[in-house]
Amino acid sequence: MRKDEEFSEWYNSVIDRAELSDKRYPIKGMNVWRPYGWAIMKLIDQAIREEFDSTGHGEVNFPVLIPETEFQKEAEHVKGFEGDVFWVTRGGLNELDVKLVLRPTSETAMYPMFKLWIRSHADLPLKVYQIGPVFRYETKMTRTFMRVREIHFFEAHTAHATFEDAEQQIREDLQMNERIMRLLALPYLISRRPDWDKFPGAHYSLGTDTLLPSGRAAQVATFHHYRDNFAKVYDVTFETETGEHRFVHQTTDGMSERLLGALISIHGDEKGLVLPPAAAPVQAVVVPILEKGRQEEMLLEAQRLFLELRDRMRVKLDDRDIRPGEKYYEWEARGVPLRVELGPRDLAKHVVTAVRRDTGEKRELPREGLPDRLRSVLDLMQIAMWDRAEKILKDNTFTITSLGDARDGFNRMGWCGKESCGKAIAEKTGMNVLGTPFYPEPFEGTCIISGEPTKQVVYAAKAY
């Protein structure tokens, strides 16, 4: 299946062949995570967890259900979600007095508790996060990891004494985001979403977009500054040092299984998945070439090699009694970064043959010092995968001066900042306006709609 010709079919076949997820579950858009896919997702979760733990966030776990009464308190938020949620209306044989919503996100579950937990300035900042399922009643076409009805979701929620403290939190979030995206080898653009497209209830929203080979943007992370919008609705206040009562300022940071969807899309190839070492449940697989008559010797040597490597990487010994070619095919489909072949000739020469999954490069390496050497190859591969993907992103970012030139990829253009012009860009191109770049980009030009001189650019792209 050609990735460049039939992207959607290719994407689905990579997921099937690597046994990441099964979409034959009898509810549309609710898929089953199979062990290998879940193992990758757990590595991603763990990387995220380490970032948030080390910046003083506590991991919590809130109920999946939210009472209608809490859910409906923030008007904009309700308006944004009410068409999109699943409703629990019955328990056993009884109609419920208060209907329950399967959380589409957890603001309305968490903030009634924040009200109880926060009393004084000493309780601030409050920083928590949660990893678990959220639900959306999607009516659009679903797509594994990209648009599903049960989403494996990450959400951090914080409360601060001031607007500025909350802004500082978002800067911390962006630093974590950079490290996480590096681990997944996913280059990205951070934009401040246009006001008409911010999160329901947010003061402002930032989004992290990756660019998929289909030429479309995929939002993989969002950061919202809520100001005191939710605090006013849920009455989340604190007592200052001087005894005043003030509303807290809040932020959220959200990510999802889309990170995996983007990773598959950007790095996969005709042979299947290609995993950056940091997200690979198996970083190297040792495959002994079992020649008749010398099987025991080869197996013993492969075992020795496996044990040597085990301290330096996640390694697997594949000693199954099937042809090496079958094994190669399978581990390539699963995106394992390194294959280490050990044949009778390698043994005699005291070498192994190492094959990189990302480039296909095959090299003979001396047995001596192999763990260090392979560890270095993994580290290089991690960087090389980022660099290649970054080049593609740059090559597909176009500064345009006429909407007729808008194409697949990130389209960058002058914008005077008026909502009417922004909406016109969206309408005339059929694209999403991703917003203005968070990290300022020098620009001198004119608004692509009004023609007014401007120093501001805006990005637009087709989006998932």
Next chain:
Amino acid sequence: MRKDEEFSEWYNSVIDRAELSDKRYPIKGMNVWRPYGWAIMKLIDQAIREEFDSTGHGEVNFPVLIPETEFQKEAEHVKGFEGDVFWVTRGGLNELDVKLVLRPTSETAMYPMFKLWIRSHADLPLKVYQIGPVFRYETKMTRTFMRVREIHFFEAHTAHATFEDAEQQIREDLQMNERIMRLLALPYLISRRPDWDKFPGAHYSLGTDTLLPSGRAAQVATFHHYRDNFAKVYDVTFETETGEHRFVHQTTDGMSERLLGALISIHGDEKGLVLPPAAAPVQAVVVPILEKGRQEEMLLEAQRLFLELRDRMRVKLDDRDIRPGEKYYEWEARGVPLRVELGPRDLAKHVVTAVRRDTGEKRELPREGLPDRLRSVLDLMQIAMWDRAEKILKDNTFTITSLGDARDGFNRMGWCGKESCGKAIAEKTGMNVLGTPFYPEPFEGTCIISGEPTKQVVYAAKAY
């Protein structure tokens, strides 16, 4: 609060003071896991995960929702659960064509997929497990960790070629169960549940019961042999080596947050939680006693100590600027196994003062070789906590010959095996018949109801 006098109030206050969970969430029986409680549960999950990973189980993640059509296929199973489930009947503003159940357990979600995954004998055994939320529409009084409406649940599901292979799996489960219960310092009894009390759809069920200080049994793990009952309903077959098609034989192994509830109940004391080192997010806390004028020196020394200990245990340095007494109170409430105090006098003598949470024992220990020494103390504590709890369990297991002697604790008595006699035991005592011990116990006596001579015993207890 006295544990022996007001057990329920004591239990709730331990949970509150240690900030494990908050039951003020606005849905009855759906509680919020706070960071410290969730950290303990994650350690328990991880211990379970390691057992199941190392015995060839793959971790999967199934959707939380099950279509009514799949849920209602196995008649006994439906009958057992239909009064207990939450129903999703609406998506957005639409009534759903097929109603969805919030899974109370995952047989009916998983087995339609097993049918797709299993083709031939080479696909067997299939061994998977899942950690995530399940839901029960409880109408009885709820109780944190013990009886809730959203349960943090572990479930392993396996499929085998033969009845015997499935039995072998259950023996493997029991070995894992033993290791997990040792880590949590929870002595237990394994019983084969009476036929009238087995899991809906099971051929037979085993249960692991702990004994709480209230004198009541708490089931904390179950093991079911399904024979081919579900396989017949979900048409899960495989092709044998000789080309025949046969139904698989299945088992499950289930555990839940009740493990934490039992741990709190059995080991906690008047000062709060007492954690066995294996389940303690913080195994040792270093508390410098900050004397005026020497604060910097003490802090530096405490930091050095913290760094020394860090490789051997999960350690925390509490250098907050509050009175040591406040710190002691807090860490005791949180059940941290070891407190390491470092005062100016300790510093001069080149010692520390170590206090064990389980016994309160206070000892001066030389600074030299301290990491090894404290590691040994933790290991001893782990065993001591099991031993103490086991003695209590034994002291509260009573062999009785008349139902009038039935009391709080495990009641052991002769049983002829007839269902009518078993049910009479339950009716006359108001207790649950836990079943016959899985590991045979030598006995010569008479049935407590019929008076017939029997070599079989049965256990009964009040139960949660």
